[in-house]
Amino acid sequence: MxxxxxxxxxxxxxxxxxxxxxxxxxxxxxxxxxxxxxxxxxxxxxxxxxxxxxxxxxxxxxxxxxxxxxxxxxxxxxxxxxxxxxxxxxxxxxxxxxxxxxxxxxxxxxxxxxxxxxxxxxxxxxxxxxxxxxxxxxxxxLTSLGKGAFGKLPIVFELNLSENQIVNVSAKAFDGLLQLLKLNLSHNQIENIPNGAFQGLVSLQTLDLSQNMIETLDNKTHGVLDDCLSLERVNLSHNRISFVTRKTFPSDPYQPYKLREVDLSFNVMPVVTFDLTYGTRKLEVLNLSHNAINEVRKGVIGNLTSLKELDLSYNELTELTQPNTFDLPPSLKSLKLRANQLVTLPIGQIEHISFADLRDNQLDYYTEVTKMEKNGSRVLYAGNHINCDCRLRPLKRWILDETSRAVDWVDVKCHIPTSLANKSLLEIDEEQLSCGEAGSEGNEDYDTTPDVKFREIQRDSSGKISLTWYVTAKEDIADFALLVKGRNTFDNQESTLLKKNLAYSTRSAVLSNFPSENGPLELCIVAIDSEGQEREPHNLQCRSLDAERHTASSATVAVRSLFVTTFCVTYLLTFYR
The missing domain is CATH 3.80.10.10 (Ribonuclease Inhibitor)
Structure with missing residues (x-):
């Protein structure tokens, strides 16, 4: 048309x-x-x-x-x-x-x-x-903004000047915009902003100066942002800022500035100095990612007492464990340290936070991470130098139970031992997470998970034993085998006196008439996989039975006197799993 x-x-x-x-x-x-x-x-x-x-x-x-x-x-x-x-x-x-x-x-x-x-x-x-x-x-x-460049626009709230070719911004360039709340000067060619450029912007809350060529925001005595009395958010990312000075952000004991968010990402800062604490006491969000930071001076982070989110990812940090260097404020909820060169971490300082991105460093695994995950925190840990030993067993069990959180651990791979190198944590069996030299075999938390556990074992007055059990492992289990072990009467060697295969839906059995001549007896429940192979039983899958209180003619009687009660699957899933 x-x-x-x-x-x-x-x-x-x-x-x-x-x-x-x-x-x-x-x-x-x-x-x-x-x-x-x-x-x-x-x-x-x-x-x-x-x-x-x-x-x-x-x-x-x-x-x-x-x-x-x-x-x-x-x-x-x-x-x-x-x-x-x-x-x-x-x-x-x-x-x-x-x-x-x-x-x-x-x-x-x-x-x-x-x-x-x-x-x-x-x-x-x-x-x-x-x-x-x-x-x-x-x-x-647009290439330059002279004094009063836009005349008097008394109720303009938002002015977008991004993606121009602005090089020069004069003093009082925005005079007449008394109600301006949001100013976007991103993606220009600004190298220097003179003091007084933002004079009159007493209502300004959000300022975007990203994607320019700015090196400094002060002249050592006065800051460019001093006139922005209501400023809450400033974006300085993708510039050429190498240092933050005491005048970079507005600060005055008689003027209640309320700066909440600062983005200094993609600059060239090598060190975070104490000057960062000036004008930032109310800061809640600080982004220092993608710089060249290799040092955080003492007391800096701890003095940002209102900070909730801190991003130090993609820098060159190697050490954060020096005293008073990384004392995180109690208010901090999110910490990003991805893609640094950290070998150790002051883990005690981050246990209270809700989100921690620790990916792509050189960290071994900290057992405190398991505690954080169980308490509801989210920790990202892929790309580190993890020694996959028994310390990871509690974490693996928790991930199997909390399947919604497994996505965060899919890419977590072992660095050592060499037999597990580059294998995903989620693909490794608990048995492969050996304690080895860790010396933690005595810690029950680091023990492997049995396929089944006894729920209850009861003995009545007639000597009958009723037992129930439940499945604990998230492995390939198709059926069970019930074993009774004792001493063989011919050669006095331990042998299996009774073996009975049970369907997977079975969760209880009744035993009576134990053979006394075979000495102390041991009862075991062994899991059988879908290929018919018996899985190696855990020591918690066996219990000793006192045979001295019961009499019988032979082990054959015991076999005949084994009564297995099978409950319907629905009942079992409801009450026993």
Missing amino acids: KEIKSATFGPLPTLLELDLSHNLLTDISRGALNRLVSLQQLSVAYNLLPTIFQIPISLSRLYLNYNEINKIPARAWPTMNALLSLDLSDNYLEDNLERGSFTNLLTLRRLDLSRNYITEPPWESLADVSSLQYLHLQGNN
Whole structure:
């Protein structure tokens, strides 16, 4: 469609939205939309329109982006009392906006002039839009911002100047923007910002200076941010900052600054000095990732008493265990240390936090991590130099029970011993996690998990023994074998006097008439896998039976007197698993 004529649309009094985008429109005749008296949203984006056409006065949102509009003459608009949002992005306005270009837009709140090849702030054309709150000028060709570059826009809340070519920002460049809350100057070519550049921005809460070439934000006596009395968030990532000084962030004993979030990632800082603590006592989020940090000075982190999130990932840290170096504040909940060169860690300092990213270092495993995981913390540990020994057994058991958390441990691989190198922790059996030289065989927590455990063993007055058990291992178990072991009467060697295979659903049995001539007896429950192979029994899967209190003629009687009670699977799953 190339043209909208006056008769194209008849009277459509109830039409609220009309989308004419992605056509080849070059002309919309005068009065073509006059009979759309209730129209609230109109899109003619992605067309070839060269000028502004006559629009319905009922509109609240108008999309003219991606056309070929190169000029908006004075009084091009009818008196509009409903229009709130106007998108003129991706046209060819250049510096052709003039005083009166937006006259009669009495209620306009949002104006998008992005990517229009504008080289000078269009302050004259904006003077008539006293209701403007959001102004977007990103992706233009602005190179400098002089004093009062945007005139007086008393209620503008957000100004986006990103992706321009701004090099110079003058003192009082934003004078007249008293209510500005958010300023985006990212992706420009700013090297230096003079003191006073942000003077008058007393309401500014969010400042984005990322993706520039800034080296410093102060002149040793005054800071650029001192005028931003309400500043809460500042993004300084992807710059050339090598040091933070005492004047980098605003600080005054008589002025309650409330800086909450600072992003200094992707800079060239080698050391975190105590100067970072000036102006940051209320800081909650600090991102220092992707620098060249190899040292954190004593007392720095501990003095950030309100800090909740700290990111030191992708640096060159090797040591954090020196006294007072890594005393984390109690408020800290998230710590990121990924991709450093840490060999040891002050693990006692991080046990209280909720999230720890320790990936891609050279750390061995700390047993405190298991405790953290069980207490609800989330720890990422892949890419470290882990010695896979019995200390990992409690963690592996916990992961098998908490399957939703297993995803965090899929990529955790063993570094040593060589027999387990590069194998995933989740693929290794507990038996392979040998204590070896760890000397922890006496610790029950590090013991392997038995396939089954006895739930209860009871002996009645007649000597019958009733036993129940439950399955504990998450392994391949298809059936059970019940064994009674004792001394053979012929050669006095230990042998199996009774063996009875039981279905997997069986969870109880009754035994009576034990052979006294075979001495002390031992009862074992052995798991059988799906291939019919008996699994190696754990010592907890066997119990001694006192044969002296019972009499019988032979072991054969014991076999005949074994009564097995099998419960239905539903009952067993409900009460015994």
